[in-house]
Amino acid sequence: MKKLILLAAVLLMAIGASAQSKVYFTKEISPEALVRIYKALGKEAKGRVAVKISTGEAGGHNYLKPELIGKLVSEVNGTIVECNTAYAGKRMNSEDHWKVIRDHGFDKIAKVDIMDEGGDMRIPVKDTTHIKYDIVGSHLANYDFMVNLAHFKGHAMGGFGGVLKNASIGVASSNGKSYIHTAGKVQSPAELWNNLPAQDYFLESMASAAQGVHEYMKGNVLYINVMNNMSVDCDCDSHPADPVLKDMGIMASLDPVALDKACLDKVFNHQSTEGDDAKPLIERINRQHGTHIVDYAEKIGLGSKAYTLIDIDNQ
Numbered sequence: 001m002k003k004l005i006l007l008a009a010v011l012l013m014a015i016g017a018s019a020q021s022k023v024y025f026t027k028e029i030s031p032e033a034l035v036r037i038y039k040a041l042g043k044e045a046k047g048r049v050a051v052k053i054s055t056g057e058a059g060g061h062n063y064l065k066p067e068l069i070g071k072l073v074s075e076v077n078g079t080i081v082e083c084n085t086a087y088a089g090k091r092m093n094s095e096d097h098w099k100v101i102r103d104h105g106f107d108k109i110a111k112v113d114i115m116d117e118g119g120d121m122r123i124p125v126k127d128t129t130h131i132k133y134d135i136v137g138s139h140l141a142n143y144d145f146m147v148n149l150a151h152f153k154g155h156a157m158g159g160f161g162g163v164l165k166n167a168s169i170g171v172a173s174s175n176g177k178s179y180i181h182t183a184g185k186v187q188s189p190a191e192l193w194n195n196l197p198a199q200d201y202f203l204e205s206m207a208s209a210a211q212g213v214h215e216y217m218k219g220n221v222l223y224i225n226v227m228n229n230m231s232v233d234c235d236c237d238s239h240p241a242d243p244v245l246k247d248m249g250i251m252a253s254l255d256p257v258a259l260d261k262a263c264l265d266k267v268f269n270h271q272s273t274e275g276d277d278a279k280p281l282i283e284r285i286n287r288q289h290g291t292h293i294v295d296y297a298e299k300i301g302l303g304s305k306a307y308t309l310i311d312i313d314n315q
Contacts, residue, residue, distance in 0.1 A: 022253060022307070023253040023255075023307045024041065024251065024310050024312050025312065026249050026312050027248070027313055029247055031067070031068055033250055034069065034072040034226075037224065037312060038222070038252065041222050041253070045076035045078065045222065046220075047143075048144045049076045049077060049078040049143065050078065050146045051078035051146075051149055052081050052147070052150075052166055052170055052171060053080055053166075054151060055080075055091065055097070056104055056235045057100070057236050058089070058100050059238035060240055061229075062153065062233075065104075066106050067105075068226070070110070072149070074109070078110060079110060080106050080111070081112075081115050082113075083114065083136075083176075085174065085177065086175075086181065086192055087236070089238065092174065092189070097114055113142075115137025115139035116139070117139070119138045120137055120138050120175055121136060122135055123136055125212035126212070127208040127211060130208065131179060134171075134179075134209045134216075135172060135179050137172075140171065144220060145217070145220040147224065148223045148256070149224050149226070150166040150224065152260075152263045153230045153231050153233070153234060153235070153243075154230070154233055154285065155234040155284075157181070157288065158206065158288060160290045162259070163260055164207060164256055164257070164260050164297060165293075167210035167223075168205075168209035168210040169209075171209075176209075180202070181202060183204070184205065185197065200296075203293040204296045206293055207293050208300065210256060210297065211301070221254075222252065222254055223253055225251045225259055225260070227248040227251065227263060229243050229247070230248075230267075231243045244280055245276060245277060245278050248266055253307070255307070257302055257305060261294045264294065267285075268282060
């Protein structure tokens, strides 16, 4: 009897492990490593492929550089896509944004599309607790597949930015960003800052929007976080604080919740030393209750916080 109970327990553990989302990891941060981790996911980017990145605010320097991402963009025959911002800066309108894109060299490695340059459109969301729809760049309709290629780092409002933020705020038009930031109150950047909601409502709105994009793409999305230059500030900051945490590697998954959770765990479990300090980033995340986005994203069914980490360097 004891043997049968033990066998049943082992089987249950095995079933649970197999049900966990897979998150792939490599310590290497290079163009070749990005291609390897993409291939490890086992899902081919097909059709008209959008590669969603942040082009980085003018003056900033921590964004993912063209020389790092170029091979992956070429591998998937992708178009780099972005949307305009909702804050006053060098990317709020398309004319200025194109200048930043060219100055940062993205147009030299691939086609680039500012998806809300021709306007925006509404797409459905499953969770309507705060936002009733998502407002995205209208050019999103031109793509069959998305590679969500995010730079994992801190963020002044969200606590941190990873693939969930890149799918929500990143794919939203300028009006859509305002709608998410205000948890459904307003759709105009001019009204944004006078209508900020409770912090958790903002985070929950981001999760709902990220789910809306995933569903709109019919699940034809793969997610990659590059953990380098991890400042407490986002790439949308023109004068970000210098990183005090050393580069950690690249993680990728088909589950955005598992991926952001794995990256958070990597940071929160890091043994800080002089010159390699995770505490400022952890403090920024905690100050904004940033981890709530993964909790809520799991709650609404976008993905799972339970994951199995697969180190492709040891395969």
